[in-house]
Structure formats: structure tokens, C-alpha cells
Amino acid sequence: MFSRLLLVLGLSCLAFAAQAERLKDIASIQGVRSNQLIGYGLVVGLNGTGDQTTQTPFTLQTFNNMLAQFGIKVPAGSGNVQLKNVAAVSVHADLPPFAKPGQTIDVTISSIGNSKSLRGGSLLMTQLKGIDGQTYAIAQGNLVVGGFDAEGRDGSKITVNVPSAGRIPSGATVERTVPSGFDQGNSLTLNLNRPDFTTAKHIVDRINDMLGPGVAQAIDGGSVRVSAPLDPNQRVDYMSVLENLEVQSGEAVAKVIINSRTGTIVIGQNVRVSPAAVTHGSLTVTITEDTQVSQPAPFSNGQTAVTPRSTVNAQQEAKPMFKFGPGTTLDEIVRAVNQVGAAPSDLMAILEALKQAGALQAELIVI
Known part of the structure; x- marks a missing residue:
């Protein structure tokens, strides 16, 4: 059934008004979304611009914990060790939908101590976790920092952009897949980017005119439920055509x-x-x-x-x-x-x- 409907959808897309918007531009599929990841790590190799450990003791604590994992024990009484080339950082990234283990994503690194600059540094292996506490990616690599600063002996200083933050393109490797729910159930829900009753009605009418009454149902002004095939391969083909439908959006509020x-x-x-x-x-x-x-006047008393x-x-x-x-x-x-x-x-x-x-x-x- 759905195979024939795909052909009907493809032919109908060509005959619709050109001034309408594509469904993929005004709505998204419920459950198909990115997920935020965060981690804590160390950036090393800095040129004397790292944290001052007397003011950021967590940097030294993290460094000692890392050395302990390699069997290296820092002697007692070395609490005043200055790690000028090391900085504690937070690492965050967005895990896109359908990301699979082995794929790479970009990461952003930001100093959380008093490091002056992360320029020239390298991020050591850092776990990136989700809100559930599970590790979804591992980040490591050399930073790309757009800002820099320079300081003279007389105290004069110049700073361009923000040198305390940087990025690592493709700097994290995905280790775990996030279930999206795309292939579950016999229907999909489309969430409008801008909730509007008129737009929701136009989407329902547009789909039902081609597939028959009841295929699409409006849940509210921001969501539309659409019947979908159970087979994942057919569902992908079905949504590929459906998201390119031209739908007339409702006019915005004044x-x-x-x-x-x-x-x-x-x-x-x-x-x-x-x-x-x-x-x-x-x-x-x-x-x-x-x-x-x-x-x-002359000779007066004034x-x-x-x-x-x-x-x-x-x-x-x-x-x-x-x-x-x-x-x-x-x-x-x-x-x-x-x-x-x-x-x-x-x-x-x-x-x-x-x-x-x-x-x-x-x-x-x-x-």
C-alpha cells in the first residue's frame, strides 16, 4: 500500500503551488533531535598560560589523579606545584540524531580556571556524558583557538577575540547510540517549529488530500500525527517524500x-x-x-x-x-x-x- 502512496506523493509535489514552504522547513519529527554532551578534562602543552594552581586547586587534583592512573605518585608536600602549561577545561558537544559508534563530532573547549589562553594546547582523552550519566563520546585532539593576547613588560596588553575557548573539529568519537524512536510504532508526530493552528490545518489537509482521510490528524496547534509504514526502509522513503511536500504556512502574528x-x-x-x-x-x-x-568712569569712585x-x-x-x-x-x-x-x-x-x-x-x- 505505502509503495503506491510514495508514487502518488512524488507526483503531487510537482503540481503544488511554488510559493509554499517545504514541510521539512516548518516542522521536525518528534524524537529525531540532537542531545547535549558535557565533560571535564585537561588541556596540556600551553606556553605558560595555564592555570595558577594556588587559585585553582582542582587543576592540580585532576592532574594528580591522572598520574595515579599511570602508576605515578606525586611526592607529599608538593601542594604548591605550579602547572603553568596545564589548564582545567569543560568540554561540550551536540550529538546529532542517528549518530553511530565510530563517527566523529565537533567539540568546544572552554577554560574553567584562570588560564589566560588555550592557544597551542591539546586536550587529553575526555569522556563526554549525557544527562543520564552514560558516556556517549570520547574527545581528544589539538585545539583551534581563534583569539590571542599579548602583554608587554610595562603592563600594556592587547586581546583579540576570546583566547580562553577553542574548538576541535571532529574531535570526539561516538561510542554509544541514542535511541530515537523513529522506527517504533505505526505513526510519526510532526512538531511545528512555529506553532500555528492555520499551518497545522494546512498540513493535515495537504496530506489527507493525497493519502486519504484520517492519515494525518492534528493533535494541537503545534503537532500533527501521521500514519507511517512499519518497515524501516519504507518509512525512510515515505518521510523523504513527505518532508518535501509544499505546504502553505499560516500568516504570522502581527x-x-x-x-x-x-x-x-x-x-x-x-x-x-x-x-x-x-x-x-x-x-x-x-x-x-x-x-x-x-x-x-575716570576719576569716579566706582x-x-x-x-x-x-x-x-x-x-x-x-x-x-x-x-x-x-x-x-x-x-x-x-x-x-x-x-x-x-x-x-x-x-x-x-x-x-x-x-x-x-x-x-x-x-x-x-x-
Whole structure:
């Protein structure tokens, strides 16, 4: 049955509207996800930029534990040993879905002590564990550090980027597979990247139009359950075609995003403004302080004195009032604001005032 459905899916994809989005771009398969891994290890081979063990005793403790595994015992009374070429680091990575033992993944290394730079160092064998405490990968290799720092004898110093963190491309080998649940059960659940009831309905209608009623069912505004073949090989072929279906997404919620720190303003396409009249201007007051010397007449009893003189000037910019008609669109908003030459800070004040007046038909978000 599903073999014939694959052919129907492939032919139907070609006839759908070109402006729609692929299903793989707006939804993901439940259970098919990456997993975070973390580990703790040592970076060696640094050029005197390692941890100061008097302030980071855990570095020396870790180093001694490593030597003990090789049968080397550090003599007692050596607690003040300075390991200038060693640094304690945290190692983290993302384990992609379907990763198999023997494959490699990238790892990121960050100093957790007071090491000045990890440049030129090598990470010793480090276990990467998941949230369940199991080891899923082993990391080791030479670091690639993009930053560096330099310091002179007079105390002057320059730092470029962050020298206390680096990466090892393909620096960890996968040792354990994470079950994904992709090949279990007779159905799969598609989770929308942006939950939307309209998009969920379009996905259900699109699939059911080709495969028949009941094949796809909406669980809620963010998930759709789809029947799938039991055979893993057919399931992969089935999802390969299904994820390339063109689906019309629902329009986004009307939003206006304001970044008050950078002056960035983003207005969504569905923003509307109710009838409103806006005027915006600024009053500039300039105060100038001058001094004058008061000189008395000759042969008089007066004394020379210095007197202050203030000049106050007020100037207000003349900016015309502009009116928003019913159902004003984004293009009309931008055109009206540009006509009065409003700066980003002025536009922020206008949008906030429109929201308070109930004329801005959008969600106003300040970040």
C-alpha cells in the first residue's frame, strides 16, 4: 500500500503551488533531535598560560589523579606545584540524531580556571556524558583557538577575540547510540517549529488530500500525527517524500519589535493601524553664558567688576501632522514616517503612543 502512496506523493509535489514552504522547513519529527554532551578534562602543552594552581586547586587534583592512573605518585608536600602549561577545561558537544559508534563530532573547549589562553594546547582523552550519566563520546585532539593576547613588560596588553575557548573539529568519537524512536510504532508526530493552528490545518489537509482521510490528524496547534509504514526502509522513503511536500504556512502574528539599545525597529507585514492622527516635534533650548567687564568712569569712585550675561534661545521644529486611515498597511506606515523625517528614537515614541491609544493593531515587543 505505502509503495503506491510514495508514487502518488512524488507526483503531487510537482503540481503544488511554488510559493509554499517545504514541510521539512516548518516542522521536525518528534524524537529525531540532537542531545547535549558535557565533560571535564585537561588541556596540556600551553606556553605558560595555564592555570595558577594556588587559585585553582582542582587543576592540580585532576592532574594528580591522572598520574595515579599511570602508576605515578606525586611526592607529599608538593601542594604548591605550579602547572603553568596545564589548564582545567569543560568540554561540550551536540550529538546529532542517528549518530553511530565510530563517527566523529565537533567539540568546544572552554577554560574553567584562570588560564589566560588555550592557544597551542591539546586536550587529553575526555569522556563526554549525557544527562543520564552514560558516556556517549570520547574527545581528544589539538585545539583551534581563534583569539590571542599579548602583554608587554610595562603592563600594556592587547586581546583579540576570546583566547580562553577553542574548538576541535571532529574531535570526539561516538561510542554509544541514542535511541530515537523513529522506527517504533505505526505513526510519526510532526512538531511545528512555529506553532500555528492555520499551518497545522494546512498540513493535515495537504496530506489527507493525497493519502486519504484520517492519515494525518492534528493533535494541537503545534503537532500533527501521521500514519507511517512499519518497515524501516519504507518509512525512510515515505518521510523523504513527505518532508518535501509544499505546504502553505499560516500568516504570522502581527508584531512590532523594538530594540531600544541599538535603535532597531522591525514591523511585521500584518501590522495595521486604526484611524489616528499623529504629530511629533522637539523643542530645543540653548543657554549661552558670557561674561562682561564693567569699567567705571575716570576719576569716579566706582570699581571694575565682572558681570555675567546669559542668552536663552528656544527653537521648536515644525513637523506636520500625519493621519493614518482605516486599515493602514506597513507600506503606508513607513511612507508616512519617512515624510516627516522621524529618527528611530522618534519612531519608537510614535509606535508606543499608538499602542497606548489602542490604534496599533499589533503586539509591541521591546527587547
